[in-house]
Amino acid sequence: MSAEDQTPNGSAHTNGTGSKPSTPQSSKSGWDGKLRVNKQAVLANPEALSDPDYSDEDAPPVEQIDADEDLLEGEEPETEHIELPSTCSSALVELELYDNLIKHIDGLEDFTELRSLDLSYNKLKHIKNVSTLKKLDHIYFVQNRISAIENLEQLTELVYLELGANRIKEIAGIETLTKLQSLWLGQNKISELKNLSTLTSLRTLSIQANRLTSLSGIETLPQLTELYVSDNRIPSLEPLAQNTKLEILDFQSNPISSLTGLENLTELENIWASSCEIEDFQEIERVLRDKKKLEEVYFEGNPVQKSGPVLYRNKVRLALPQVSKIDAAYVKVG
Template identity: 55%
Template structure:
């Protein structure tokens, strides 16, 4: 969630177990890089300002909860040398950036003020000549302001705040990574000119329509999980796009991918898909996640010769013969997830062996690695 920035462990790890009544809980699929295809945020994240998410009116200016003010005789940055390049103050109960007296530092390239009670972006112009990375994740910021001088920024993280409108950043033409995860944004706007932007994260907002991306020609990763999007469109100009994440939306069909020749990863789980139609021109796809939809047939992905991972858990796929016919010739395919489909539920004890027989090249079946070397062909 995909960003969440969002880092992922390099191993295949699955989460499984039993609930209070002894029922087995669904296993979580992971990509070869370890990402589970969900929002790109830490699973056990403890927010400093959880009320910003739980109270629907919390984004109103009059409801801002005052943070704790740093005492005049307290200097959180006293131990930092004046020529330090990085300042990292996480969960330090900071309510005002100006109280940090950043003007004394001459070489700061990265400023991280995560999980504080900051309400206003301010007092940063003194770092304009050096600052490239600004991280204000999980604060109480409602408005994007006072970034006019920070033209060297390449990374800006304003995730987990209470921002409703994207404003005053189009002049930050050197941005490569921009994060707005879990805010209250309803419209993609005011991003014109950010031609160097490589990664845009807008997961967990209130977006209903994909638009305003036409000038972002350098974009390679686009993260839209957990919004209210009903149609995939507005992507034609993004010729360099390699990753699209649009899980947990309201998509009924795959569309808008005709002009994306570089697309390698598509995460579209937890929607309302019934077929694979719409992938005809996406020949470079390596990872496809369609888990938790209503797909009953694998028809439509025969041409995906580069496919390495197919996550299709909790759909309506029932035919083992079709699995072999459609996927058997894909030599690079190493991971499949079919758990929760009729082909697994009808005969769970024989399910894995049947998948191995159909797809001997596959090394990962659901949460467990396949031991193809021990399989005797002809075993049912």
């Protein structure tokens, strides 16, 4: 399964409906960069309305009341397990079981030829029983209930790991995945960039719609070419000064008012900065005019656009004559 075929909020898993009409169309890797987080008042835990098994780990403990009788005695358990014929174990290389009711990863221990495993849109709470699947190079566990990255240490052939739309609070347990090229962690509860320095092959990192208040730690990944950190609470781009190989940078919907930190990022091609706090066209020109490879920029929703929407696009074009696309609209270069 490729990134284009998937969905979720802040991950790579489909071309779902984005909330920003001018969100970039696609990146080099084929992902459209859309946040897929509705810009409206929503419940923090909407799944609680429709999911009888929902539990919020941050909530206070609920008083337990002993039942008078076991009303489910003799009934088949609701939990869905993975059951596959053992005759497939030596030949199966790709398994997709997304959008089911699977609560446990089991029954796959002997499927040692697997290279791609997709259990997205299920009810997994833990990553378990995968240590024997040492040939896995792609994992998709999007939109589950996973709260920790665990039991992946032995899967050293992984190049693609997608855990978007879960309940993960900390980046951990992936230090041994030195071949990993793409890591998608959008729409979790991550507040800090850490334990990334050993991922020397990583090229794409997505931590959209999390709880980041700083980009500190990103300097341990100077080889990154794509970074997606939109919908966080990041105030400064200064930690990016050492990430000189970045080609695509998405920091939409953050309280960022300055482009300081991007001065030496000469490889930049796409900058997505919609709905930030940039209010000075001179700042845009100062930092980006010399970026010869820059093709598209997004500044819609910033003060520079809201204070003068009629002249805004023309001013951006004059400041950045090399750019061919401004907020999803193509412009004449030069």
